Amino acid sequence: MAPIASCPSPNFDSRRCPVSLLILHYTNMPSAEQALARLCDPASKVSAHYLIDRQGQITQMVDEGARAWHAGVAHWAGLDDVNSASIGIELDHVGHVDGHMAAYPPLQMAALVDLSRDIISRHPIAPAGVLGHSDVAPMRKIDPGEALDWRQLAAQGVGLWADNVPVENVDTLTLNTEGPAVAALQKTLAAYGYGVVQDGVYGPQTQAVVRAFQRHFRAQKIDGAADGQTQSLIYALCRLAVS
Ligand SMILES: [Zn+2]
Numbered sequence: 001m002a003p004i005a006s007c008p009s010p011n012f013d014s015r016r017c018p019v020s021l022l023i024l025h026y027t028n029m030p031s032a033e034q035a036l037a038r039l040c041d042p043a044s045k046v047s048a049h050y051l052i053d054r055q056g057q058i059t060q061m062v063d064e065g066a067r068a069w070h071a072g073v074a075h076w077a078g079l080d081d082v083n084s085a086s087i088g089i090e091l092d093h094v095g096h097v098d099g100h101m102a103a104y105p106p107l108q109m110a111a112l113v114d115l116s117r118d119i120i121s122r123h124p125i126a127p128a129g130v131l132g133h134s135d136v137a138p139m140r141k142i143d144p145g146e147a148l149d150w151r152q153l154a155a156q157g158v159g160l161w162a163d164n165v166p167v168e169n170v171d172t173l174t175l176n177t178e179g180p181a182v183a184a185l186q187k188t189l190a191a192y193g194y195g196v197v198q199d200g201v202y203g204p205q206t207q208a209v210v211r212a213f214q215r216h217f218r219a220q221k222i223d224g225a226a227d228g229q230t231q232s233l234i235y236a237l238c239r240l241a242v243s
Pocket residue numbers: 024025026070133141143
């Protein structure tokens with residue numbers, strides 16, 4: 001792995017539980033320099049363990065043993081203190097512009113793979129525990145965005161992916177749908193880890209969770225409606241995660 005630069009941030013405290021997640025973000029800022037200045041500014045009260053710039057340079061801000069402040073109010077697999085349970089990586093990226101985003105450059109992706117593999121080798125992080133900020137905070141966040149090539153990451157040993165999943169012929173579930181199919185979907189999303197209320201009603205929270213799922217696993221269409229392909233992917237990934 002390429003040498004890692006250092007830019008210590010004061011924005012951390014002590015972990016309250018073991019590491020089980022790797023959370024990816026984008027900075028949503030014009031440059032890595034500006035992002036580092038913010039992530040190391042005591043007034044911002046935000047940080048991450050690492051930042052990777054567009055040329056693939058990795059900078060460490062917080063020791064992996066400490067709790068960086070990157071997830072905010074977030075939930076995953078029954079955990080409410082996602083910062084304590086995770087290592088956070090910020091990807092230097094301007095973010096969505098008019099609803100669209102640029103691809104992550106190959107050098108940045110290569111550095112992300114190297115760093116993530118290194119982190120996973122040192123912590124008990126399961127493939128399903130490699131997540132985007134939007135997965136753990138679906139009502140608030142859309143980073144690292146659908147332009148992140150999660151499929152390529154998984155092919156290189158980082159995260160979970162399901163390929164060639166047969167699409168079941170089922171009704172699309174969408175806002176205000178109610179009933180057993182919604183309840184079953186919510187149960188499966190929750191079993192996978194998403195923070196979703198299991199009430200059998202396809203409300204705004206379920207819609208946001210499905211949108212986050214699509215942003216990660218079905219980037220071609222992110223509409224928050226659980227069509228047949230989306231439902232088939234949710235069930236397939238849940239099976240993969242527990243196997
Ligand atoms: Zn984020």
